[in-house]
Amino acid sequence: MADVLEVGAARGDAPPPAAGTARRGASARRTGRLTPYLFLAPYLVLFGVFGLLPILLGVWLSVHQWDFQLPNRPFVGLDNYQELFSSDSAVYGDWWQSVRATAIFTVFSVPLLVVVPLGLALLLNRSFPGRTFFRAIYFAPYVLGVAVIGLLWRFLLDANLGLVNRLLGAVGLPADTPWVTDVPWAWVSLVGVTVWWTSGFNAVIYLAGLQDIPAELYEAAKVDGASAWERFRHVTLPGLRPVLLFVITTTVLASANVFGQSFLITQGAPGTETRTVVWFIVEEGLRDNDAGRAAAMSIVFALMLAVVSIANFRLFRYRED
């Protein structure tokens, strides 16, 4: 054995086995370098085609007066953006009114959509008979489409014919509240309906988060004499932090994208006070065929949301420090 080895090692012309290994190693390293990208590729391709490309196209559209049916689509530079900020343009008033509408809706709906589902999840996390049934019940509205809940609530909330006012009247409360045609009632309706509609979804996410918090922590806290509130404050909330960040971020974005509810329930009334940004963008782009202007609005709106999201992430990071 030893001889063979010696001979092998002494033979100068023999192909050094190490070299072969090195070659193989190099190619492995090369493919190795590619490996992460290959694994990423399926997502990268999808992201490129459906994420990045549309964004770039959007930027391209936004500097043109773009109607895809018209032969001339002149380059207009930053005109589409400028219009949004100059008070004498045709869209200035409508645009800022829609931003205002979206802001009002988001400011009032997000806290409720963060807190109410958390309460629901805490209740549904306890063990009591019929728990699964209630979990299903609270999630149920979420499976309905916006068209269904929109029509349903428009008729329920009708000022003169609706069930809501009828019931309020029956218990001696004012029976002529204009739930869908006047502010602030329209906002109460829109926020209320949205909370009823989507709370179940956030509650399910909280529920999953709650079940991830180890029971030992609660036991330890109990042994230390922590009250229910203290357990919630010092065990539950810190345990839910990543879930909270997720819920808040997605809820802010979902609320800022509100469209169907106001389109169907209030139809923008009174006037255009409840017409939201996304609705207005759709009108400009698809009904009035001005894709350039709609793209400029989308980009400005996306930047606004980016700022909100960054603030949101920062807030949570600092708390962690």
Place this chain on the structure above:
Amino acid sequence: MMQNDMSRRRLLGLGLGLGAAATLTLAGCGGGDESGPAAGNGGKDYTGPKVDLKLWNGFTGGDGDIFKTLVNQFNSEHQNIAVSIATYQWDDYYNKLPGAASSGNGPDIAVMHMDQLATFAARGVITELDDVAKTLELSEGDFAPTVWQGGLYNNKRYGIPLDMHPLGFYYNKAVMQKAGLDPNKPPTTKDDYTAALTELKKSGVQGFWVSPFQFTGGMTFYSLVHQWGGSVFDAEATKAVFNSDQAVEACTWLVDLIKQGHSPANVGQDADYLAFKSGKNAFNWNGIWQINDLKKSPEIQWGVAPLPQIGSQPAAWANSHNFTIVKQRANDANKVSAAKVFINWLSQHSLDWAKGGQVPARKTVRDSAEFKALTEVNALAPELEYAAFPPAAPGLGEVMTTFYNSFNEAALGKKSPKQALDDGAAKANKQLEDNRKKYGS
């Protein structure tokens, strides 16, 4: 990616073109085929090879079934033309059509409202139809002048009118009777109308619910603006004039009905019509298309008449469905001439269409005894003498929305009629200027 997409499209287009050419050649080989000029013979007949035509419409109501029956009848009478229908909600439909047409997935024939023609013509979605009008021997005399003019854009014809659908005056006979009014004598003048509302109020009924939304309050207001002698735009549709004294007066009259308790405040979408059906109010100004819906509920005793004259002259909102031929990427002459045959045939059969709750566009059909037998629809035919059609200019849709939104603000008491209409007109004028820049007219 964009580049690839484009070239793929071009390739597809080329393929379609080649296919069409092959079909033509084959047809030529078959012999005995006089294809004639590219555009056919204006819809007289079609003798080419069998073609499939796609037709899009927005007839989602009861009228859709009647339309389908008509198309089936056409298909069985024409062995070499097969028309298939797709129906969408009008809003979706108008959004979808341009994209579908430019990607080659659009229909061959599209039904369109009169006020949309100019927009779609300017955007190159639909094609000229002057020769069809000539073959059908249609002229202004056969139609209300506005509806005939409405099919024109830059002096070329783009739409062949199928029907006209005005706003009508529906009255609930049972409610009128309860208030001591003669249910067979609906009010026709302003004095009659307000007197009737006063009687109704005495019997505890808010007689005429003023809806703040386009359907139906906006269209009611539109009719009244014209009854007062005003209009929404000037004659060339270059300037918004719906803040004129006449329009403000008309708006005030409607808003005052709410203040005087003849209508509740904050009427919701459709609430006016639902209340009418359930006997909570007596009068509703609504489209002719509701006739078929009301006929489904035999327990409601109702009648329909031309709008009462509240202002200084009679006027009523109206619109019209038109046939158009969609421009194709692959220009298939056979399809175009077959489409024209279809339009011709359906125009001649528009009496059956009247059963769908629309007034036929053709005067000869309107004057026929069979049409007169359709009591309710026929009751609204006189309105066509003075019907006020929405003006036709490209991009006017958004400006009309501004008009309806100003009325919404006034009817909901957010602004005084004058303030609401002044604000609206100012915005509308900016939008009109925008359109001029865009469409270059």
